[in-house]
Amino acid sequence: MRRVAAIFSVQYADPYDLTIEPRNAANMVQAARDAGIEQVVHTSVAGSNFFPRWDKYPYMTQTWDNKYDIEELVRNGGFRYWTVLHPCWFMENFVAPNSVVMAPELNNGVLFGTMQGDTPLKLNSGEDTARFARAAFEDPQKFHAKDINVASDELSMTEIAETLSRVLDKKVIFETVGSEETRKRGMLEGTTYFMEWLEEFPGFGFDMQDTWQYGVSMKSFAEWVEENRDRFDIL
Numbered sequence: 001m002r003r004v005a006a007i008f009s010v011q012y013a014d015p016y017d018l019t020i021e022p023r024n025a026a027n028m029v030q031a032a033r034d035a036g037i038e039q040v041v042h043t044s045v046a047g048s049n050f051f052p053r054w055d056k057y058p059y060m061t062q063t064w065d066n067k068y069d070i071e072e073l074v075r076n077g078g079f080r081y082w083t084v085l086h087p088c089w090f091m092e093n094f095v096a097p098n099s100v101v102m103a104p105e106l107n108n109g110v111l112f113g114t115m116q117g118d119t120p121l122k123l124n125s126g127e128d129t130a131r132f133a134r135a136a137f138e139d140p141q142k143f144h145a146k147d148i149n150v151a152s153d154e155l156s157m158t159e160i161a162e163t164l165s166r167v168l169d170k171k172v173i174f175e176t177v178g179s180e181e182t183r184k185r186g187m188l189e190g191t192t193y194f195m196e197w198l199e200e201f202p203g204f205g206f207d208m209q210d211t212w213q214y215g216v217s218m219k220s221f222a223e224w225v226e227e228n229r230d231r232f233d234i235l
Helices: 020-035 058-075 126-138 157-168 179-184 189-200 221-227
Strands: 006-009 039-043 081-087 110-113 121-124 146-150 153-155 173-176
Touching (some): 006 020, 020 058, 039 126, 081 126, 110 179, 110 189, 179 189
Parallel strands (some): 039 081, 110 173
Antiparallel strands (some): 121 153
């Protein structure tokens, strides 16, 4: 961080060791303070500001608490400018390597999960997050002390399957199944929990206008799929 004025912050979150992310974040904040960093743009997750916590699963409670505690480290880190970005369901979850545990049967044209087919799901790509980060770096004052929900599209899982089918000219369907079956079929356990949470907080609990008000240009899911069609391998 020597001779650096601003940093983009995102720590590795290990689903099998929840102590890693907050420990790395604390180290990052301390190092940034020691180096005299003026601006931090931190990436968290949508829903981390929901209170009281959804306590159905200790794993989810700890995950949200970790995210929020890290955000608080950034907010109270003494930086001249800070911004916390809250991305939603990444479009990249439908391509490798994420799809291995997020959509493990998509290669065979099947999406599945515990969500109902018509439950709204907000989406964004990694590029969307990057565009907001760039905007914050280019105008620190405008984005200072802002918690921003990042979403570029809102579709149900059925509509996601239909979009993939249409854009890729492949047949893709969505199946609603029980939590035990999702794990047997290769889905990450935390993803199963997260889908159950989304049934109680459809669309991550915020309005798309929260994102659009900043005027940052983003792409729809259909546009993203078209641009990344060579990353899909559907039979």
